[in-house]
Amino acid sequence: MKYKIRVIHGPNLNMLGNREPDKYGTSTLDEINATIESHATKTGITAHTFQSNHEGEIVDKIQQAHDSYDGLIINPAAYTHTSIAIRDAILLLEMPIVEIHLSNIYKREVFRHKSMLCDIVTGQIAGFGAYGYVMAVDAIINSLQLIKNSR
Secondary structure, three states: OOOEEEEEEOOOHHHOOOOOHHHHOOOOHHHHHHHHHHHHHHOOOEEEEEEOOOHHHHHHHHHHHHHHOOEEEEEOHHHHHOOHHHHHHHOOOOOOEEEEEOOOHHHOOHHHOOOOOOOOOOEEEEOOOOHHHHHHHHHHHHHHHHHHHHO
16 A cells, blocks of 8 residues: 655745745755655655645645545644644544654744644654654654554
8 A cells, every 4th residue: 555645834834945044944845845755755655745824725735634645744834833723623634643843843932832733643853954854754654554553
């Protein structure tokens, strides 16, 4: 069985490479997506990426993942700290879910320390820059293999 994962990037991530490179690195979102897709292909899965600055569009993609994907990687960006709508949409999913952040949100401003998702996702990766997405793909694969082996 070939697995499919959805990768969702939240607001302002379309500006990576230009936006605060000291915090988020110099990789563009296109470069990050190419890395995700390449790594996923090498490991035998398909990754579909999506970015939006709009909360409702992100909720729609999460809901669509319910019947179409085996795992979810999400960088909710600023919505990490505020979005009950994204949290509620994620609660619909019964699949491995990795929350990712390019920077270490726990070493930043106090308001960034609270994630609305951390207690409902499979795991969280923060502070490893663009490489964190590769780690997230591997974490999803590992989780899917554990589920498959437990059946």
